[in-house]
Amino acid sequence: MRQAGRYMSEYRALRERYxxxxxxxxxxxAAEITLQPVRRLxxxxxxxxxxxxxxxxxxxxxxxxxxxxxxxxERPIRSEADIDALARFEPRERLAPVLExxxxxxxxxxxxxxxxxxxxxxFTLASYAIEGGHSDHYTRTKALMxxxxxxxxxxxxxxxxVAVDYLTAQVEAGADAVQLFDSWVGALSPADYREFVLPHxxxxxxxxxxxxxxxxxxxxxxxxxxLPAIAEAGGDVVGADWRIPLDDAWRLIGDDRAIQGNxxxxxxxxxxxxxxxxxxxxxxxxxxxxxxIFNLGHGxxxxxxxxxxxxxxxxxxxxxxxxx
Amino acid sequence: MRQAGRYMSEYRALRERYxxxxxxxxxxxAAEITLQPVRRLxxxxxxxxxxxxxxxxxxxxxxxxxxxxxxxxERPIRSEADIDALARFEPRERLAPVLExxxxxxxxxxxxxxxxxxxxxxFTLASYAIEGGHSDHYTRTKALMxxxxxxxxxxxxxxxxVAVDYLTAQVEAGADAVQLFDSWVGALSPADYREFVLPHxxxxxxxxxxxxxxxxxxxxxxxxxxLPAIAEAGGDVVGADWRIPLDDAWRLIGDDRAIQGNxxxxxxxxxxxxxxxxxxxxxxxxxxxxxxIFNLGHGxxxxxxxxxxxxxxxxxxxxxxxxx
Numbered sequence: 001m002r003q004a005g006r007y008m009s010e011y012r013a014l015r016e017r018y019x020x021x022x023x024x025x026x027x028x029x030a031a032e033i034t035l036q037p038v039r040r041l042x043x044x045x046x047x048x049x050x051x052x053x054x055x056x057x058x059x060x061x062x063x064x065x066x067x068x069x070x071x072x073x074e075r076p077i078r079s080e081a082d083i084d085a086l087a088r089f090e091p092r093e094r095l096a097p098v099l100e101x102x103x104x105x106x107x108x109x110x111x112x113x114x115x116x117x118x119x120x121x122x123f124t125l126a127s128y129a130i131e132g133g134h135s136d137h138y139t140r141t142k143a144l145m146x147x148x149x150x151x152x153x154x155x156x157x158x159x160x161x162v163a164v165d166y167l168t169a170q171v172e173a174g175a176d177a178v179q180l181f182d183s184w185v186g187a188l189s190p191a192d193y194r195e196f197v198l199p200h201x202x203x204x205x206x207x208x209x210x211x212x213x214x215x216x217x218x219x220x221x222x223x224x225x226x227l228p229a230i231a232e233a234g235g236d237v238v239g240a241d242w243r244i245p246l247d248d249a250w251r252l253i254g255d256d257r258a259i260q261g262n263x264x265x266x267x268x269x270x271x272x273x274x275x276x277x278x279x280x281x282x283x284x285x286x287x288x289x290x291x292x293i294f295n296l297g298h299g300x301x302x303x304x305x306x307x308x309x310x311x312x313x314x315x316x317x318x319x320x321x322x323x324x
Numbered sequence: 325m326r327q328a329g330r331y332m333s334e335y336r337a338l339r340e341r342y343x344x345x346x347x348x349x350x351x352x353x354a355a356e357i358t359l360q361p362v363r364r365l366x367x368x369x370x371x372x373x374x375x376x377x378x379x380x381x382x383x384x385x386x387x388x389x390x391x392x393x394x395x396x397x398e399r400p401i402r403s404e405a406d407i408d409a410l411a412r413f414e415p416r417e418r419l420a421p422v423l424e425x426x427x428x429x430x431x432x433x434x435x436x437x438x439x440x441x442x443x444x445x446x447f448t449l450a451s452y453a454i455e456g457g458h459s460d461h462y463t464r465t466k467a468l469m470x471x472x473x474x475x476x477x478x479x480x481x482x483x484x485x486v487a488v489d490y491l492t493a494q495v496e497a498g499a500d501a502v503q504l505f506d507s508w509v510g511a512l513s514p515a516d517y518r519e520f521v522l523p524h525x526x527x528x529x530x531x532x533x534x535x536x537x538x539x540x541x542x543x544x545x546x547x548x549x550x551l552p553a554i555a556e557a558g559g560d561v562v563g564a565d566w567r568i569p570l571d572d573a574w575r576l577i578g579d580d581r582a583i584q585g586n587x588x589x590x591x592x593x594x595x596x597x598x599x600x601x602x603x604x605x606x607x608x609x610x611x612x613x614x615x616x617i618f619n620l621g622h623g624x625x626x627x628x629x630x631x632x633x634x635x636x637x638x639x640x641x642x643x644x645x646x647x648x
Contacts, residue, residue: 139590139625146594186546189566189588191605222510224548225568242513244549264513266463270470281515301463 001219001299003037004049008306010036020065024051025097031104038113040306042313045114045177046105048170050098052120052181053128055162058094060086061129069133076132077144080151086158091166099173106174116217117175119163121182122156122200129155138187145196156200164207171212179217180204180235183298186222193226198233205234217260221298227252241297246285250292258291265296268304268312275308276315283316288323325543325620327361328373331628334360344389348375354425358439359432364630366637369438369501370429372494374422376444376505377452379486382418384410385453393457400456401468404475410482415490423497430498440541441499443487445506446480446524453479462511469520480524488531495536503541504528504559507622510546517550522557529558541584545622551576565621570609574616582615589620592628592636599632600639607640612647 004011011033014023023029033049053071056063063073077083092099105115120128123141128134130141145152167178185197201218208216218235220226224244231238231253238257240249242264250259267278279294286292294316300309328335335357338347347353357373377395380387387397401407416423429439444452447465452458454465469476491502509521525542532540542559544550548568555562555577562581564573566588574583591602603618610616618640624633 137590137625139593139627142588142590143593146591146598186567190569192588222546222567225572243510243546245514248549264466264516266461266466267470269463269467274470301461303463 001047001296002049003041003043003047003300004033005300006302007300007304007309008036008040010040020051023049024054027097027100027104030098030101031108034101034105034115035108038109041310042317043113045116046109047116047118047179048098048102048105048175050101050118052118052124052183054095054098055089055091055119055166056125056129058089058091059158059162063128071128071133073129073132076140077130077155080148083151083155083158086155088158088161088165091162091169095166095169099169102170102173102175114176115174116177116179117167117170117173118179118181119166119170120159121163121180121185121197121204121220122159123185123188123197124181124183125159126152126155127184127187135184138184142187145192149196152196153200156197157203160200160203160207163204164211167204167208168211171214175214177215177217178208178212179219182218182220182230185220185226185230188226190225190229193229198229201230201233219260224249228254231257237291237293239295239297243297246282246292247287250286250289258293259286260293260295262295262297263312265298265301265304268296268300268308272308272311275312279312279315280319283319325371325623326373327365327367327371327624328357329624330626331624331633332360332364332630334364344375347373348378349421351421351424351428354422355428355432358425358429362433362437365634366641367437369440370433371440371442371503372422372426372429372499374425374442376442376448376507378419378422379413379415379443379483379490380449380453382413382415383482383486387452395452395457397453397456400464401454401479404472407475407479407482410479412482412485412489415486415493419490419493423493426494426497426499438500439498440501440503441491441494441497442503442505443490443494444483445487445504445509445521445528445544446483447509447512447521448505448507449483450476450479451508451511459508462508466511469516473520476520477524480521481527484524484527484531487528488535491528491532492535495538499538501539501541502532502536503543506542506544506554509544509550509554512550514549514553517553522553525554525557543584548573552578555581561615561617563619563621567621570606570616571611574610574613582617583610584617584619586619586621587636589622589625589628592620592624592632596632596635599636603636603639604643607643 030049038046061073063071066072127141215236217237219239221241237260238253240261242262246262267275354373362370385397387395390396451462451465539560541561543563545565561584562577564585566586570586591599
């Protein structure tokens with residue numbers, strides 16, 4: 001997940017002067033924001049500051065972030081013709097600022113911690129492209145999926161190609177690992193996931209295996225019943241959220257796979273003893289087995305005290321040291 | 325779930341002339357809307373037209389429905405003092421219009437189909453009372469739950485008492501079954517559900533067992549990992565949504581319990597053959613075992629063609645007849 005954000009005063013200071021899109025598209029600024037949490041917090045990795053919607057614009061779907069409403073796509077997909085009008089593009093040209101930000105961060109980090117690149121997964125990108133923004137019920141997305149399955153598969157195959165191109169370019173620019181974000185896929189039944197999403201997400205991980213050799217992460221929320229299928233689609237690491245106990249999730253993902261998760265981010269707003277009890281429960285369920293990346297189940301919530309994030313990172317490190 | 329709604333022209337016609345609160349609080353209108361789907365669709369039960377927030381006002385939390393934004397509580401709970409200012413009330417007085425609507429519907433139905441009454445469950449009511457409206461992350465709700473657990477439990481115990489009083493009064497007025505809606509409880513981890521919610525929901529079902537003998541239903545969404553605990557809390561029937569296959573859900577709930585569900589309401593926007601294939605999959609997983617109430621996993625989405633709902637109800641009835 002994004003590490004930087006409104007919970008950090010350094011971030012808010014920049015956000016007051018620049019729009020979200022300006023921050024994402026200006027390499028110096030994106031690099032600076034990427035480094036803010038690394039300077040402030042004892043994290044084990046950095047993740048490039050960006051937004052998973054950036055590929056929509058070069059695909060032919062311009063959008064902006066509207067204050068208080070989130071992202072808004074200017075002309076959301078409403079027909080098969082709208083899908084056929086989209087075109088694969090060269091991320092080295094059209095998303096060059098992100099790649100430049102990766103190069104700047106890598107130079108600045110000089111190996112201190114690895115840098116994670118990322119892209120949006122087909123279902124999640126499709127939901128924004130079709131709904132035009134955030135959605136409660138994904139009504140239009142599912143209506144297109146069920147009603148025009150061939151067009152749906154064309155759209156998702158295009159998103160898959162774009163994800164491979166984009167993540168490959170991020171690795172070339174220096175990303176040490178890449179994460180595929182399917183944040184909203186938990187809206188689907190397991191059968192629909194297998195039919196409408198799995199083939200495209202699998203294509204991404206197979207494509208990446210052909211172009212790169214970095215570790216891959218596969219993220220989603222609300223995925224308790226989808227985890228076996230998500231693991232089948234691919235990813236060296238599979239994410240789980242707090243709705244499923246970590247050990248149960250790991251069983252579903254398979255012992256041969258690493259797991260990332262899964263503290264409820266709302267616990268960062270709890271008293272410290274409850275926060276740490278929650279973290280200890282996650283660590284206990286991981287049981288010291290190799291292949292657990294301690295993380296939140298979703299992004300840091302606005303209003304989170306940065307001191308709590310710092311205390312949590314320190315606590316997890318101390319627990320790791322105590323175990324050794 | 326609400327059967328009447330914007331997908332029915334009869335409903336939209338009334339909704340143009342009256343506010344949502346007027347519809348809920350005027351017995352003639354609430355009764356008329358309750359009967360609209362019974363007249364139009366071959367459903368096996370009616371559910372009283374109302375809103376689960378109605379008890380908030382007599383508790384001391386006035387609210388209204390804001391066009392395009394949903395419910396808005398005037399002064400959401402912000403402190404323990406706000407919780408202590410709330411007071412249990414007599415639903416036979418303060419929610420008399422709902423009870424009168426139940427009596428009117430019962431007279432009109434004259435035994436044609438049973439009538440279901442309902443109330444909001446503690447977590448879901450607390451989320452509205454604390455957030456002030458719909459919420460994406462339940463940040464304030466969880467912050468209060470974690471940070472002031474005693475106040476949280478006082479609040480939920482009060483909601484539980486209110487639910488028992490209110491549902492008992494609905495049964496006295498003629499409701500043939502009652503449903504507890506914990507629509508948003510899927511935001512919690514299983515451990516948090518057990519600590520913060522289960523005792524209060526259990527208290528409701530135990531309370532109802534002492535005052536009434538009608539069947540009880542226990543509804544939630546996104547509850548795949550919570551189902552065993554939800555069943556433990558109570559309910560003759562436990563609801564499941566489409567995120568978990570019906571047979572898996574039934575195993576978690578237990579064979580001694582009935583199940584309600586679990587078609588994705590978005591399938592009503594799909595071509596008819598896909599809709600019916602989805603319904604057949606639910607029926608196949610139920611396997612003709614007694615104790616399955618065919619239903620959607622959540623409410624009917626706006627924009628749903630009423631003809632599709634009618635075709636679905638007919639299809640399920642025909643499948644039942646074919647099985648016999």
